[in-house]
Amino acid sequence: MSNYATIRRYSLIIEKVDGKQFPAFDEIKNHLLRHDFNVSDRTLQRDIKQLRYEFGMEISYNRFKNGYYIDEELSDNIEGIVRFLEIANTADLLIESLKESKDTLDYISFEAQGSLKGIENLKSLLFAIKNHRVINFSHENFYEKTNSNHEVKPYLLKEYQNRWYLIGTIKPNDDFRTFGIDRFSNLEVSDTTFKPTYKKKASKLFENTIGLTYSLGDVEGVVLSFTPLQGKYIKTLPMHSSQRIIVDNEKELQIKLRIIPNFEFQQQILKLGDNVKVLQPQWLADEIKTVLINTLKQYE
DSSP: OOHHHHHHHHHHHHHHHTTSOOOOHHHHHHHHHHTTOOOOHHHHHHHHHHHHHHHOOOEEEETTTTEEEEOTTTSSOHHHHHHHHHHHHHHHHHHHHHHHOTTGGGGOOOOTTOOOTTGGGHHHHHHHHHTTEEEEEEEEETTTTEEEEEEEEEEEEEEETTEEEEEEEETTTTEEEEEEGGGEEEEEEEEEEOOOOOSSOGGGGGTTSSSSOOOSOOOEEEEEEEOHHHHHHHHHSOSSTTOEEEEESSSOEEEEEEEOOOHHHHHHHHHTGGGEEEEEOHHHHHHHHHHHHHHHHTTO
16 A cells, blocks of 8 residues: 555544543544555554554543543644645655646645755755754855754754744854755764753743734733634644634634734734734734834835
8 A cells, every 4th residue: 555545544533532522432443444444453543553653642531531632741733743644645646646647736736945055965954953963054044044054952843834944052152043954055964962951842932922023022912803704724734733712703703812923923914915804912913003004114
């Protein structure tokens, strides 16, 4: 059976056991069957084990609920696993389709601005992160229009808007910095190792933010109001994992986020124009209003 079929089964199993519904073993099998996967008990048991061993996704059985669930305390980065399976699922589907017909690419349109520059470094960077190896590279700074050499202790690779970024610490204070790998040159993975000094994973830096700009600011309750049409998109593609619906009627969709509002989040709001309004906090509403007023002045 193809890699696509296996990855697709993994995704369907997670889909069924997520959400605290505690489905029984046969319910999971029936869910797979409805999506054209007629698997044996042994295959399903193996898939559940593989999700644990390969991805750190702990699917446990609750005797009181008589069903299965994702143990969030024992699972590593659930959102990351789901996103990874989505990407792998899509890639394998396209590969399988291409094998079936060479005309497949005639029916697919990719984003023109998608950039693959720098991805040749992904394997080396992953090796350095896993093995705690210090890396050296030259990095172009778009703002200062300079190239600088850096010695970095790498901790994390992060994808954002079709680009990949490295998060690591630099001397002298071991402060975290973000580097776009599309601006790397002369990457070298040294033999020097380092002992990770952060009990908190680097990915935790971003759990309360949207995008790449993290800070030690306070998490705030952000309330947004969307037009009914835009609200449909927001419900199907949430802005953040903390998103909760407050109001949903024919006039508006109101949601609440628990985040640290940053530059990227404000850019997301501005992209939506008059389809969204910031209700809380007031300081954020005032900042968005100021930007819109200054924008309007450019057209006077």
